[in-house]
Amino acid sequence: MSDPSQEPQKFEPRIVAFLCKWCSSAGSDLAGVSRLQYSPNATPITIPCSGSVSPLYILSAFNKGADGVLVSGCHPGDCHYMEGNYLARRKLYLVKELLQFVGLEPDRFRMSWVSAAEGAKFAQVVDGFVKDIRTLGPQNRLRR
């Protein structure tokens, strides 16, 4: 029998997920209480609103070793603070474009709208993201 400690470690994507506390965070909770099976690779960070995500959070996550960053907020029109997700959309569009411009793979950064009732969608978003990151492999470009 081979020694498991001698085997090369399989790459497990590390994903940082910034989840709005009013929707996506509750959505991830719903996925949990509904006993949906989905990838355990996403580390959730609950934030007050997707509009409160500073671009620095995303850059910093990549810098500190995230293989992918997910930002998830409420559907347009559903923001608890009226317009936070619209502001997030514009701001994070610029971040996405900038990251692509310097040559980070486009699939590393993702944004989604997940409401509190969409537990299944949350599981699907995370699964899809993990699958894409698995094919890309570890993120070494912005990692320090």
Add this chain to the structure above:
Amino acid sequence: MVNPKEIRDYAAGLLEQGRVKSVIGYRRGTAGCFAEPCTLTEPGEAGSLVWDPTCLNNLALYLVKDRKQQAASRTPDRRPIGIVAKGCDSRAVAVLLQENYFKREEVVVIGVSCEGTGVVDPRKLKNSLKGRSALKVEFGGGESIRITTRAGESELPAREVLADRCLECREATPKLHDVLFGESLAERGYDAPFRAVKAAEATSGEARWATWQHHFDRCLRCFACRSVCPLCYCPECVVDSTSFVITPQTSAEEKANRIRWCERSANTAESALYHLTRAIHLAGRCVDCGECERVCPVNIPLRLLNTKLEMEAFEQFDYQAGRDYDRPALISSFRDEDPNSFIR
């Protein structure tokens, strides 16, 4: 063509009437033929003002510096300041006004039009002169630059020596001004705006990363780009936490747990983080004066990062920094038709 005498007379007039406490302009410098920024406080000094293609600096920076000085001063002098502004300088003043950095009546903008040309790129000038040094660089009228060396006078097509930003300039005439010298030309026969960014975008992601990795790797973290930028005016930059004061009472735990967004060490990833953060902070604010690129000691094409975001702002959100200074800032506003398809 702009006659420098007109600028001098106007500046002297402003100072004589006491309408301004000082005028920020350009005078003959000591570094070869290049002009240097200067602050005039006496009408008699106005004779030293110059205006030619070597007036590289963005003078809006000195408005910001004055503001900071006044804020720290016990006896602040709130009288207005006059400033000689090219198209790009005037855009920077406009963005500062939009951000309420100072009030409109606190600045007198003496607009000068670059007309058919702009300012020279010292590196391009050096190359085109093949080792000789220029004694004088003047506007040649139309789209040419007249250069005097020891061998005599020659006229070059402006395209050969103009700075990249001037080739892509979208507004060579200051739109925000109190007085304007020179003509406003609608058509200039140079590159379309954002040409360099579009060329860079046409390459593959791998190739772009290879280029940027090379550039970020060379970054010295001298922060010249930050110091020269008129819009990088934060008292404390996010990349260096100067407000974290270490006293004898500071525990090891506090030191270890303090937030470090970005380390100061000059390695590829940290420099990338610094430059990307800076680009994002300038999104919708960068007026494309190209100063960051000009002062970079290792020639990192920093302008590309900023113009990339300006291009997105213009194409996706119909927003131009310096043009839309009466509108809310780019990232504090939104429209229903903003791009949404990239979101799952």
